[in-house]
Amino acid sequence: MRATDATATDAPTRRPANRRELILEAAVELFHRHGYPATSVDDIGKAVDVSGPAIYRHFSSKEDLLVEAITLAADEVHAVNRVARADTDDPRALLTGYIRAYTDVALERSALIAVWTSERRHLSRERRSPMGRRLRSWTHEWTDALQAARPELDDDDAFLLVTAAIGLITSVATGPDRRDDPHLAENIVTMALATLDAPVR
Structure with missing residues (x-):
């Protein structure tokens, strides 16, 4: 779904396929709402009507839940980047495709993207490092297209502009709910493109 075709309000509701996915979806919502440190395994269990210890049948720790959530977010973002690359080899069109694709994901999966961007700092160093590498590989794809x-x-100026554009999309899409705004997605795309076109000194 393209940002120009529909807003997040038109997105189909994702139904968890099994208990493990149900637990993960609940954890994402709670991590987003309260933050990772303030969310306990018992909180997650309560949200899915199981005891806290029952969570450990599916995940060995609360950190494993965060790793799974961040991995899922990264997988979705990389997947839409691949689709955008397949659509064109023109760098300007590619940038527009990247922006539209990430805007769609960020609006449709706002809690997941918010957890990916704001809660990964709570991972242990050895588990945070591979996540950081995946994030850098994604931003480098944008940077290469921009250059x-x-x-x-x-390199520095291109990375600065890409980081600003991604931050703009993320903050608007995962911020206060404006999903009743039919122009939200297209406005985000327009602002992000303007950011990438900004002059630098």
């Missing part, structure tokens, strides 16, 4: 579209940019 192809704007060859005057050096």
